[in-house]
Amino acid sequence: MVKILGFILLSGLVLISATHPEDRSVLEEFQRLRKLKPLGIEFADYFQNVTLGDLSLFDSQLPTQDDLQCLNDISMLVLALQGGQYWALKMIDSWGGIPSGIFTGNVYDLGNFDECINIKKDSLRGKYCFLDVSPAKILGVESSLSGIVKMKTATCFPASCSATHMNKFVDQILKRILNVTIPSTAMSISEDSCQTAEREPWNGLTILTIVILSLMGVAVTLATLYDYFLAKSQDQLPTAVKLFSARANSRALFRIVENKSNPNVIECLHGIRCMSLFWVVWIHQYDNVFSAPNINRFSFLSWIQTPFAMFFLEGNFSVDSFFFIGGFLVSLNTLGTICRNKGRMNVPIMYLRRLVRIFPILAMSILVYTQLTGVLGDGPLFKGGYSKKASCAKTWYMTLLFVSNFAKDMCLDHTWYLAVDMQLFLISPILLFALYKWGKKAAAAILVLIVLLSGCLFATMMVNHYSIKSLDFSLQKKMYFYTHTHAAPWLIGFLFGYFMYLNKGRKFKLNWIAAWSGWILCLAMLFTSIFALYPKIESGKPWLMTTLEVSSYYTLTRVGWPMAIGWVVFACMQGYGGLANSFLSSPLWQPLSKLSYSIYIWHSFIQEINKRIVRTNTYFTNYQVMLNFWSTMGFTVLFSYLLHLLIEAPIGGLDILLRPKMKAPAEIKPSTVSEQVGESNVDNVDSSNQRELEGTDSSADQLAEKSQ
Template sequence: MWLEQVIVAILVLQVSGAQNLMGKQSGYMGYFRVTLDDLVQNTTNEIGTNCRRHLNYYRKGLEMHRTWALQMFDATSKLQSGIGFGNTADLGSFKECIKINRRINYSEYIRGRYCLGETSLNLNGIASLNASLTLQLASCLPHTCTSSDASIIYTYFDLNITFPKKLCQTILDQEDLRFGVAEYCGIAFFAIFAVIITISTTYDIYLYTSESQTKHSILVAFSVLKNGKKLIAIENNAKQITCINGIRVISTLWIILDHRYSIQFSFPLWNNFYKDAWRLSAGNMFMLNAPMAVDTFFLLSGTVVTYVYLWSAEKTRSFPFFKFYLHRFLRLTPVLAAVIIFIVTLLRHVSSGPLWTSTINTQLIEGCEKFWWKTLLYIQNYGQESTMCIPHGWYLSADMQLFVVSPIFLLALSRWPKRTMCGIIALTVCNIIACFLLGWFLELNAIMQGNVDFEKQMIYVWQYYFPAYTRAAPWLIGIILGYYLYLSKKEKRTLPMKAVVVVWILSLVVICAIVFGGHGLLTSEYHKPINSVYFALVRPAWALVISGVIFTCANNYGGPVNWFLSLPIFEVLSRFTYTLYIVHYIVIYILTSQMRTTIFFNNLEAMHQFWGDFAFTLFVSAFLTLTFELPVMEIEKIIFTKKRSESTMTLEEGASAVERPPRP
């Protein structure tokens, strides 16, 4: 009913506007010229002298149908179609505007200045409405007209439009983004690695063709040939839990798809009003519950580090603390540092568009310029800053913090397994109670999108979503799973078929209930006890059922599910999941921030864009993996380890096989 009233209101505005235009001049362009003449003649309106003079040239250009003036007029927004469905943003024609360059005398030019502004459309009294509608409209005016001049100009058209300075651009502004010291440093950084890779690969090719052996392995550490073989190699290791590869890859894809939706929703859409209906649709709970993929990775983190340690503890009683932490840091940091360097030096030069500069600066560059150190120290999930460097990197911080305390559990588990298990279960129960109390006293909706108020969403994110202590339950359950996987592999126990059937039925039922559940929390009135219980139980419940899937598959009771999750393609793709996670968010912002027109949103279009996101992200991930991740791991191996048999797993090699994704 509300939508129908808005459509009627817009039609009334269109008709009344057309009547006004016809009464003043023949057509909108005639009305536009007359209004320009009025504001140029009025010397008391505080418009700049050069702006006034160039507006007069603009008006005369329209009268004489000059191409440059018609282009400036064409690039400016008019009242668009589809406002009743949420097409409340008209981005005009960005490129057409800033390309305008008209010489008016020997030393003077008129260039186009593109500005994007907002105005509130008052619907009071129209079609029995009592509301307002915010419109985003683009203006193309002479470059001598500032954003404040543009606001004054549009008052003559009975429009109160605010033009933020950061959303105004000319071709000169883009040309002013010349390369400075930071940019040249960024180019030098990546150029150095490009040269090293070229030399190392060339040398490796020479060794391969001449069938020679290298005396210094470090010379081929950066070889694309050598590292590329590692990326696509299929390993046969009896101790490997192959189903984890599929779970890791599917969870990563779920996260990328979730970020495609969330980022797309923050940009202008043709059917913007559809967003509310989309969120309230029960069928879309699959996307609203995508944060469960985060808890999958916390579960895998605890599982793998425990499983690998227990195997390595059979060969040595000492715990290599230094190598344990150093390996983890070297595993994560080189790729992370390279991405940060790219963001602060070269990202702003990648593209352009009406929203490009303001969005990329706000969402990525400013945060990394201020808080790059928090990201590299893995503490950015605390602090409640308005901007973050690599916002989705909060997961790496939370996971690293849990990893730092993991030796306490690992050492205890190898010496007093039963007592340690009881302690871990007790800690898990305490974490569940703490999450219940957090939901109770903060009075938050258990589904993030259910917290409509922005302040509530920020409390949800910083108090419940980011902290490592609220994420501990799945990680602790992962430690338990890792211990029992170790026992089952070592002792080769068989499971009763009835127990296997029960585990599979419960797992599938709970997985479906969690993935597609929670709809009532969004559509019904807030109920504190229900939301608090959901807060407390949803994460450990999810971790338990995923643990059931992994345990049964690892012990060959998974059937077709284990076959699918253990496909070789997942083993290969799982080697990219860390870099996929790091760069996908940036790739999506790059692809979306250069938009020139609003798009029509639906699930099919989002899926289409998602596969494009994945393709671009995979390409960038392959580059980062070959350039930074694998070479650093190879150098570390050369420096700190001796030759080992291929079947031997070590704590240092396996401890960081867990650094895989989530969402911000």
Template sequence: MKLFLLALVGVSLLGANVHADEEDETTDPHDLLLTSMLTEFMKDSEVQLVLDLDLFRSLMEYSPDRLQEKINHNDISFWHKALNYLEPLKQYDVGPACFADVSYLIWDVIQFIKLNQASDQCIGTSVGADTDCPCLNETAPQLADKQWVFKVLDAMGKMPAGIMNGNNLFVGSWDTCRKISVPKNRQGHKWQGQYCMTYLQPYNKDNPLKNIGTGAKDTVDTSHCAAKTSQSESGNEQSGADDMKCFDMIPLLNYGMCLPDTCTEYDVKRIVEFLAHGVEMAANRSIVCNIDIICHNDEKDKLTNDPTSMWMLAFVILIVVFMVFGSVYDYFVYQEILRSFPESDHMKENSEIYETQSWFVKVLLAFSVYTNGKNILRAKKGPNQVHCLHGMRVLSMFWIILGHTYYYCATSLTMDNIIPTLVSFPLKFTNQIILQAPLAVDTFFFLSGMLMAYLWFKMTKKMKGKNITSPGFWGQFYFHRYVRLTPIYMIIMGLDVTLFTHFSDGPFWRPIEKNYCRISWWTNFIYMNNFLLQHVEQCMGWTWYLANDFQFYCFSPILLVLLWKRDWIGIGFSGALIFVASGIKLAITLVNDYPPAPLLTKNLQIVKDLSSYWPDLYIKPYTRCSPYIIGVLVGYFLYKYGLELKMKKWQVGLGWTLSTIGGLWSVFGLYDYSLTGEISQGMLIFYALLGRN
């Protein structure tokens, strides 16, 4: 209540029809009475800080006529009236420091207007009027001191062009806001600018995608009128549960605000909620479903103020030190020893000399940029490599990068023509290559299963199958995979949520991973992030692939042992698993009325309907395992028949023809669906079953 009593004083003195007297030379007794009353109510240190601001010190220097009259007649009705006006503010618990700085801004705006009017009077408006130089000399410096408020207003978001095309970015000026720093009180405290991006989400009932691309005419929707009539007759306001959920695909508004750095994100959210509530009251309807605030200021965003990032920086520096010393020792000492032997004996001597080194030297050599760089960049082909896989990896990787580039451009919502682009993009036939980029992920699942099986069968043959009954072997099988992936995985996660968040800044630089990984990092650690905590955003969302791949790997021994013992049983069991996985995918698709693939269509409402497609179907192993199982079978046949399998020309031609037709159909087979957003039941079933197999 102390905070709102303070607000009461500000509003009452600046309220409607209240006109300030000119500043007196001496302090009025009633001003002293008012000041002492406020001080009595505000003895705690938090509010004393607010009271000490120049805003409230200046307020005490004025003696408004109306307030003076009320005090003289012991009439407190004016105070009750102002208090009732401020009563709704009690639910918006904005921090005192934030409230004071926002009030300071408003007060300086009012002061600037008054000084500007006074300056006009000094200059004189009538023809031939003389300029009052002493008056102008007095007001000019004061007017200059208040110019900073224009920087704040200039840094606020402005209405852009292309709103009808989906451009809802009222960005404002990031740099202008954060450079604002002006003294605000006698202690030298400063009003420091802080940039906040406000994301306002509408309700589903205001979904802007409902009629886009559906062929519906652009007419005024009058359905709500009939609904309102029936509601008024029944006396009950009823709406669908879905309509009152938040529409989270495209924000209603992205608005950049320049506010003092004393305001927390919670404070800013409460302020925006208060303003939004006022707009909704005026419009007599619910408009804003949810408000999300991201604020940035120089102090909070400093690397030195982030202890976790500083620890990670120390770790990175330690790694760099090992790399430098390891590379120097490797090049000038270890390689010099190897050069003393004939080149033909390098491999043999390297192994023998390496074993004689101490553990510390071995650790240093492991960090050598020289040796590791040569191994990574070596283009020499090994005798047992499947050479065509290199091309598959490169092309698939480029395909994924291409698709994600377009995806992030669209979902970042930084384009001023997002709606026309989304509508027209699927209409071009060749754009199906971009829209179907998720198919490339299945290529990596296939390669993972194939290489794992091929190498396992070769190793098992070398050991004559004795290893498959040993618990220690299978323990090593899993341990080796986990240790191979997890350390570097955790390091990348650590860098992503710490140092990477400081690499850049700006209104759209959101520390998403930093926030979400604090909640769900452990699900990545156990490779279950495609199942657990799906109600919150995933930590490093793209790592759903690693979770699936590790889960497939854990399941693979069943297939490997069956193929090794009784290959026909293993092949039959693998085929049955593919059939079951395809059936599960089809069932989920039909039950939830999902499209056959996560594809952009002219009917943008389908894109909204895909909001649950990701957790229900896209990232689950029981719907993505078919390519991996096929890869295991191919790896087995490569092991069994060798890499130099001889085929007749007609067999090669038939294989290329069928694979080309199947591949092109998977990519371009849904073009008609992209054009209309409609698909026959038969085509949906056929593509859901075979489109990714």
């Protein structure tokens, strides 16, 4: 206990030095603590005199059966300590103490989790809990940091003792040693932080999740065995076998389609998609590191002022790249379908086919995150399994309805992008039919809509005085999660797809001045978007930016970034990409691009487990984060590949059942087809090209092409 008390008061020195430099009382208290006896002796001396009165609960004068059992186990522990028994010494040894590096921001001492919970002596079991400490409240210091600097240290008690008993013990010991009464809000043990070696029994949803994965695994195994040993050729495979065969789906996943064999394939999109995906995973890796038990937490303050940190702070542009690609592909591909069918398109089937591709893996992710996270790991920080399990119990349906970006507390935080993308996709038929019927007039109207949405974002930030230092999550939602804040990048991609469709097959002749000017302007827009705020952040006073500056930055970069990405795509398609095109169009990106949706869904699952299984404190450096990032990517790709074979490819392959039954609604006639969409001069983009671009091609798609 002396270690704990020293930890509390020494931690308080940090707060005192920041608020009351002249106050020396804490130093006096700390010197007094240094004269106290060691933890084991102090603990044993106190508990030798424990009575039922010490254990009595606040709302009852009579001891309960639980009180008596706890008292019996504490007495057993004290006798074992006096006798020097190994198991009792292990219980005391597993406690946390004064963490090294308090002045560098270390607020965790995890003790020894496994040593505590593995204690077994007759009916006595070890119980690991966190003691939450607020040094400022203990010392009576009024500080703005008191609500931020909260510390946790490990304790170990007999499992029969509840958090109420433990708090009673701690309170009694502090009264005896320091002759003070500690407020319950300043130092307490919560039952929510306690763990034993006994695992929680599986509930119905956990069993259901395992059963679903097992059944799909059996189906995939049987289909693969049939494919490998019994099938004479891939062309003769039954539909069901080809849907579930891991061999067939793997062949489709790793198939490389070269531009020479299919001129409709836009190869650079695979590279852009993969680079954006890496950026997203990398950002989330830093997010997890910041919330980990680092011993150098204060070094974040200096790191955040480095140029390298701007790639983290402005990582939202990675998602804007996804929105641009999404709008671009919807426009480019679907316009070909509309023109090929002379203005007819079955919108319900269009929606249903998209749901078939993305809904199954999303639904399974909710089950896996909430039900299997706790099954696959344990550790001091692993109590309760998935960290947002309670939120999922309330808002899981909003994730499945693709409105999670409006939820007060999201289930899977990173799926807000899927919600926004789906909402924009739902309105796309209106825009597509408008482009088909009114052509350039509709394109001009969409351009005006982009300006209006940008103005709405600017006005919202100005009126509400949003600033870069705002920590209010509700304000961040309005600036980042709402649909209209990301509609501009999607619509710019949508218009760019329309432009490329009108000019499909056309080769633009640019002189070297125009090509170089385009690249210089593109790079200027990209780097300005990322580093424009760096001078203010490097100065350590980003809050000095005016509301006008912040509003202008957010509004203009929402437009500038997708325009720059548009130039990259245009230059690569037209032969002006150079090294960028060679890199982005490498065939090696194609398999990873096809797997990108699964990787996006599952990377947070791997990061959640990796973060919460730690047994010791971590140390923050860029190099360490990169090591964690690549290990996360490796495991995520393997896990995503497995779930792709079990869920995404088989169920997504049911899309083939919808294609022969498509019935188009009434025809919408354009005013001038050749003028509006260039139908007479444009080759239609076929469905196989669409799946290649979207990264959803599977063996079922090949089967459908042969059956139609």
